Amino acid sequence: xxxxxxxxxxxxxxVATMVRVGRLTASSIASLADMSIDxxxxxxxxxxxxxxxLIQSGSRATITLRFETTDEQFTVEASTPSGASDLGRxxxxxxxxxLEAVADEHQIASTADRILxxxxxxxxxQSSSIATV
Amino acid sequence: MEEIGKNxxxxxxxxxxxxxxxxxxxxxxGGPLLDTAIVRVEGPNPVVIxxxxxxxxxxxxxxSLLAASRRAESRNTHVVLRKPxxxxxxxxxxxxxxxxxxxxxxxxxxxxxxxxR
Numbered sequence: 673x674x675x676x677x678x679x680x681x682x683x684x685x686x687v688a689t690m691v692r693v694g695r696l697t698a699s700s701i702a703s704l705a706d707m708s709i710d711x712x713x714x715x716x717x718x719x720x721x722x723x724x725x726l727i728q729s730g731s732r733a734t735i736t737l738r739f740e741t742t743d744e745q746f747t748v749e750a751s752t753p754s755g756a757s758d759l760g761r762x763x764x765x766x767x768x769x770x771l772e773a774v775a776d777e778h779q780i781a782s783t784a785d786r787i788l789x790x791x792x793x794x795x796x797x798q799s800s801s802i803a804t805v
Numbered sequence: 806m807e808e809i810g811k812n813x814x815x816x817x818x819x820x821x822x823x824x825x826x827x828x829x830x831x832x833x834x835g836g837p838l839l840d841t842a843i844v845r846v847e848g849p850n851p852v853v854i855x856x857x858x859x860x861x862x863x864x865x866x867x868x869s870l871l872a873a874s875r876r877a878e879s880r881n882t883h884v885v886l887r888k889p890x891x892x893x894x895x896x897x898x899x900x901x902x903x904x905x906x907x908x909x910x911x912x913x914x915x916x917x918x919x920x921x922r
Contacts, residue, residue: 688834689813695832695861713892720863724833764901766864773899 679740686735686752687729694723694737698748702793705741711793714774715746721767725780730787731755736772745776745795751765751788808834817842820855824887828858831866843873850908857881857888862896868911874905883907 681710682697684690698719702712719737726735738749764780771778775791782788806818806826812877815835818826825842829835839854852873874884886893888910897903 688832691833691863692814716861717863720832720861724863724865727833743835750844766867769900770864770896780836 677701679738682737682739684723684735686730686732690735691720691723691727694735697722697737698739701741702738702746705746705795707746707795710800711796715748715793716797717774718771718778718791718793719748719750721770722736722748722791725764725767725789726750726752726787729755741795743795746793747790749788749790751786754782754785809845810838810895815839819846822853823850824853824855826855826858830861831859831869832861832863833865836869839869840872843869847873847876847880847883849880850900851882851885853885853887855887856890856893859922862893864896864900867896867900867902871902871905885897885909 678702682694684694694718695716699712700715702715707715723735723737731754733753735752740747742764768780771780771791776794777792779788779790781790806820809817809819809825812819812834814832815827815838817838818828819842820826823846825839825846827835827839831839842853843854854870854873858914861919870884870886877884883906885907889908889912890899891912894903894908894911897906
């Protein structure tokens with residue numbers, strides 16, 4: 673069962689200490705989706721990578737995180753206005769390797785005015801509570 | 806133990822044997838404090854970093870450890886990661902960087918190939 677009351681949006685100032693705030697918020701929301709401990713750990717890592725990338729690559733403007741849970745998946749979108757230092761000039765290799773490992777899907781997109789990151793974690797039922805006769 | 810510094814993410818200490826002890830999260834906020842402590846103990850001997858109380862690490866934190874490893878290699882020595890959590894070992898595995906370090910007292914489920922001292 674998921675608690676799909678609707679998307680949750682969080683805005684953060686682009687400072688390093690806010691990475692932890694975003695990570696812990698993501699953990700709380702993911703726990704409402706009946707995710708396993710391992711999957712919640714994956715979400716924490718993914719969100720940490722996303723916020724870090726946006727702080728390092730954006731225009732030092734507000735970072736917006738959007739969390740959405742459906743019966744099938746948990747989605748996190750993170751975005752910020754583009755800055756002088758685009759994503760290509762950062763060391764993306766480590767962060768991309770991590771996102772590939774912890775998320776079922778991930779996208780990194782950069783336009784002239786915005787950087788958008790998106791990850792999806794597929795939800796797997798945690799117990800066989802569906803036992804109809 | 807001497808406290809090198811702390812912030813919302815991490816507390817970094819230096820024990821009497823010169824071991825860097827990290828407590829908390831090694832992320833974008835925690836990494837720079839860890840860097841400060843590591844640089845302070847760098848010399849001809851291996852840099853030992855106790856990670857027993859590290860609850861979280863991401864790739865920005867890993868960059869601090871990798872930079873220390875590269876500097877150690879240039880001094881013909883190495884970095885020892887002591888008591889890393891399963892989370893730390895998983896990140897090393899994901900990023901293919903385990904071999905950059907000597908790992909002591911890893912969690913048993915992390916598998917072999919590490920120094921059991």
